[in-house]
Amino acid sequence: MRRFSADYLEETRRGMWDHSRAALAPLELEDRELILDVGCGTGELSAVLSEETDGTVVGVDRDRQLLEETTVPTVRADATDLPFESGIADLVVCQALLINLPDPSRAIAEFVRCSTDLVAAIEPDNSAVTVESTVPLERELATRARTHYIQGVNTDVTLGTVPELLRSHGRPDREVTDIHTRRYDHVRTIEPPYDRRAVEAAKRKATGSRIAQQRETLLAGGMGPDEYDTFRSSWREMGRSIVDDMQNGTYRRTETIPFYVTVGKIKRTERRSS
Numbered sequence: 001m002r003r004f005s006a007d008y009l010e011e012t013r014r015g016m017w018d019h020s021r022a023a024l025a026p027l028e029l030e031d032r033e034l035i036l037d038v039g040c041g042t043g044e045l046s047a048v049l050s051e052e053t054d055g056t057v058v059g060v061d062r063d064r065q066l067l068e069e070t071t072v073p074t075v076r077a078d079a080t081d082l083p084f085e086s087g088i089a090d091l092v093v094c095q096a097l098l099i100n101l102p103d104p105s106r107a108i109a110e111f112v113r114c115s116t117d118l119v120a121a122i123e124p125d126n127s128a129v130t131v132e133s134t135v136p137l138e139r140e141l142a143t144r145a146r147t148h149y150i151q152g153v154n155t156d157v158t159l160g161t162v163p164e165l166l167r168s169h170g171r172p173d174r175e176v177t178d179i180h181t182r183r184y185d186h187v188r189t190i191e192p193p194y195d196r197r198a199v200e201a202a203k204r205k206a207t208g209s210r211i212a213q214q215r216e217t218l219l220a221g222g223m224g225p226d227e228y229d230t231f232r233s234s235w236r237e238m239g240r241s242i243v244d245d246m247q248n249g250t251y252r253r254t255e256t257i258p259f260y261v262t263v264g265k266i267k268r269t270e271r272r273s274s
């Protein structure tokens with residue numbers, strides 16, 4: 001089971017929806033009564049949803065520690081077995097949950113069961129992430145790490161748009177119709193003046209700690225053990241260059257992560273008696 005730290009989620013989601021609330025328009029947030037944000041983690045999306053609705057947002061996650069960081073009411077539960085009665089919410093949504101599930105269709109079936117109106121998934125396509133950096137090696141090393149990680153991880157982290165999953169949810173009494181997908185690029189920029197999190201992230205690169213945590217996955221993704229050692233040394237060297245350049249105020253980095261907002265409408269179907 002992949003674990004996420006509160007620091008990681010806060011760092012990677014910071015400002016994500018600050019200038020792009022329009023991408024959430026298909027969720028029709030102003031009309032909602034009860035929203036479930038499943039796999040909410042530290043509740044970065046839940047907080048945005050709460051700002052946009054007069055209804056109630058409930059965060060759901062299986063990780064107790066992450067739930068402690070949220071600002072909304074929460075329920076600890078597994079996304080594939082939600083402890084709610086059918087039709088309890090009028091929107092069930094997730095962000096970057098399905099890419100972490102071995103069988104995302106099981107979670108979608110629960111979303112469809114629990115919603116009376118909309119289901120939505122906001123998922124990235126990690127194969128299309130781009131990095132631009134003033135440190136020449138960073139772009140190449142980030143691409144290599146990502147390529148091996150995607151090949152080695154046991155879930156589909158390139159999922160992105162999910163209309164098929166919504167369509168084939170497996171609930172005989174419901175249909176998901178009017179499925180729409182909208183792409184939203186989450187652009188993360190590091191530039192002077194650097195904040196505490198950016199400085200800490202650079203120092204972490206110089207230690208190679210995150211790359212070390214991913215060792216087994218990178219090896220499973222085709223990186224040889226010797227290649228891994230050389231790769232980690234280069235990564236740490238790159239981290240040291242970033243730290244130096246930050247001290248001179250010359251470091252700049254832009255990462256673009258494509259997210260897809262896929263939304264569908266629940267329609268109840270008549271059960272035919274034979």
Ligand SMILES: C[S@@+](CC[C@H](N)C(=O)[O-])C[C@H]1O[C@@H](n2cnc3c(N)ncnc32)[C@H](O)[C@@H]1O
Pocket residue numbers: 004009013038039040041042043044045060061062063066077078079080094095096097100101
């Ligand atoms: C990448 S994080 C995304 C968190 C949050 N949605 C966000 O975008 O900031 C994935 C989250 O899904 C949760 N998660 C993974 N598998 C789960 C499952 N089977 N049931 C419930 N939560 C799960 C993890 O604990 C983690 O909080």
